[in-house]
Amino acid sequence: MSRLKGWKEIPIGGLILEAGNAEEYQTGTWRTYRPVWDEGKCIHCLFCWIYCPDSAIIVEGGKMKGIDLKHCKGCGICDQECPPKVKAIEMVLESKLQSEKGE
Amino acid sequence: MGKIVALTGNDAAGTAMIQIRPDVVAAFPITPQTELMHKFAEAVADGDVDTEFVSVESEHSAMSAAIGASAAGARVMTATAANGFALMWEVVYIAASYRLPIVMTLVNRALSGPINIHCDHSDSMGGRDAGWIQLHSENSQEVYDNLIQGVKIAENRDVLLPVMVTSDGFILSHTLERMEILDNQGVQDFVGENHPQHTLLDVDHPITFGPLDLPDYYFEHKRQQVLAMEKAKGVILEVGREFKKLSGRDYWLFEEYQMEGAERAIVALGSTAGTVKETVDALREKGEKVGLIKLRVFRPFPKEELVEALKGIKALVVLDRSNSFGGFGGPLFTEIRSTLYGSGLSFEVLNYIYGLGGRNISLKEIEGVYSDLKEVIETSKVKERINYLGVRE
Numbered sequence: 425m426s427r428l429k430g431w432k433e434i435p436i437g438g439l440i441l442e443a444g445n446a447e448e449y450q451t452g453t454w455r456t457y458r459p460v461w462d463e464g465k466c467i468h469c470l471f472c473w474i475y476c477p478d479s480a481i482i483v484e485g486g487k488m489k490g491i492d493l494k495h496c497k498g499c500g501i502c503d504q505e506c507p508p509k510v511k512a513i514e515m516v517l518e519s520k521l522q523s524e525k526g527e
Numbered sequence: 528m529g530k531i532v533a534l535t536g537n538d539a540a541g542t543a544m545i546q547i548r549p550d551v552v553a554a555f556p557i558t559p560q561t562e563l564m565h566k567f568a569e570a571v572a573d574g575d576v577d578t579e580f581v582s583v584e585s586e587h588s589a590m591s592a593a594i595g596a597s598a599a600g601a602r603v604m605t606a607t608a609a610n611g612f613a614l615m616w617e618v619v620y621i622a623a624s625y626r627l628p629i630v631m632t633l634v635n636r637a638l639s640g641p642i643n644i645h646c647d648h649s650d651s652m653g654g655r656d657a658g659w660i661q662l663h664s665e666n667s668q669e670v671y672d673n674l675i676q677g678v679k680i681a682e683n684r685d686v687l688l689p690v691m692v693t694s695d696g697f698i699l700s701h702t703l704e705r706m707e708i709l710d711n712q713g714v715q716d717f718v719g720e721n722h723p724q725h726t727l728l729d730v731d732h733p734i735t736f737g738p739l740d741l742p743d744y745y746f747e748h749k750r751q752q753v754l755a756m757e758k759a760k761g762v763i764l765e766v767g768r769e770f771k772k773l774s775g776r777d778y779w780l781f782e783e784y785q786m787e788g789a790e791r792a793i794v795a796l797g798s799t800a801g802t803v804k805e806t807v808d809a810l811r812e813k814g815e816k817v818g819l820i821k822l823r824v825f826r827p828f829p830k831e832e833l834v835e836a837l838k839g840i841k842a843l844v845v846l847d848r849s850n851s852f853g854g855f856g857g858p859l860f861t862e863i864r865s866t867l868y869g870s871g872l873s874f875e876v877l878n879y880i881y882g883l884g885g886r887n888i889s890l891k892e893i894e895g896v897y898s899d900l901k902e903v904i905e906t907s908k909v910k911e912r913i914n915y916l917g918v919r920e
């Protein structure tokens with residue numbers, strides 16, 4: 425986590441002076457479950473992109489490219505909305521993934 | 528040059544607003560403030576001022592509209608009293624937290640219940656911790672002068688806090704007094720134009736007002752408000768000096784009245800200071816060493832300056848026109864006594880709570896307070912620390 429600023433370093437009154445800076449706030453750390461995407465199964469219908477409340481589905485050239493894990497909060501909506509016949513997204517416990525990776 | 532006129536406190540405040548010509552005024556009527564807005568709304572209707580007047584359905588909405596307009600970059604004023612102020616409560620804090628320089632007249636009136644429309648300070652003291660600067664007024668002249676100075680204090684870049692100017696309900700608001708009003712141009716030049724640094728309407732620099740402020744940053748924003756209050760003290764004095772050039776009248780954090788060589792002193796807020804001055808004059812003629820500190824600026828509280836002014840006295844009474852039930856005396860008393868503790872000064876400090884719900888305070892009663900102080904000095908004993916002046920047994 426980046427260093428939090430002191431009271432002399434921030435704008436007064438809770439003002440946010442740069443538009444669109446919510447991107448800097450990395451909500452990925454809130455996640456309990458991580459969506460794991462199987463590229464091989466994906467049919468690029470982009471339902472997940474439409475429904476993701478955090479704009480965390482990365483799309484390039486009209487194709488699903490992956491998940492922005494710095495911002496994905498792990499709500500599982502993409503998993504829910506991915507067509508049942510496809511099931512290209514699986515929610516896996518973050519702690520399990522991290523211990524497997526030795527994180 | 529100024530003009531000598533006879534005005535009520537409400538008309539004095541209304542006149543100040545007409546001369547300041549704020550961009551936006553949002554208000555709701557409540558006794559004893561109603562005539563103030565009546566006067567101002569009339570000027571708007573007659574086309575004498577080009578203010579956008581927003582008549583709202585409640586005081587909560589009045590302050591909310593004031594906040595919106597101020598965030599949009601407008602110079603905004605409003606006025607209220609007692610329960611109207613209480614209804615604003617939630618947004619009163621927000622105005623200060625967003626650092627919006629709104630200026631409001633608070634016509635002091637007792638908070639219900641039982642329902643009462645007369646003067647006491649329970650309303651302004653209720654807003655004590657809201658983060659607003661508080662300028663208290665002894666008479667209509669001071670209501671008028673404080674409002675004009677208030678705009679400049681609030682908008683100062685080092686301050687950016689809302690300012691509340693008090694006016695004792697009925698005692699000032701509905702009483703005709705001789706006073707001087709400045710000419711329109713003089714007031715306009717004094718307050719100048721409002722050039723806020725960040726506004727919602729500045730589309731080239733889009734910003735966000737009022738986002739969620741969680742445990743990671745809220746405390747830092749509160750610390751900034753402390754600094755703004757500290758800086759306000761110097762700004763209030765600076766604006767006072769500038770105002771003197773325009774009006775010839777002196778403004779300070781508090782007025783020291785006959786404090787030279789005083790052994791017994793009273794600290795008071797508002798119109799009662801005038802009554803105390805009369806008593807002081809009468810007692811001084813008899814050779815009694817009595818004096819008065821009339822506090823003008825209650826927020827920011829002038830602690831160091833008060834300690835300096837109280838050096839040399841032998842006993843002190845703090846008059847409170849409100850109470851903190853279950854606390855140790857009225858709000859002014861607790862603050863003054865806390866200021867003195869550890870200051871190196873050691874004399875007895877007594878509290879007299881008076882005038883609740885508009886109960887009159889007489890010269891005789893104030894004389895009695897000074898003679899009680901004499902007894903405290905002579906006997907080195909305090910019979911009652913917290914006293915209720917003028918209540919029937």
Ligand code: SF4
Nearest residue numbers: 476496497499500502
């Ligand atoms: S889990 Fe939720 S936040 Fe994360 S990518 Fe899926 S829909 Fe978006």
Ligand code: SF4
Nearest residue numbers: 466467469470472506
């Ligand atoms: S909803 Fe499923 S199939 Fe459709 S784009 Fe997203 S991951 Fe691929």
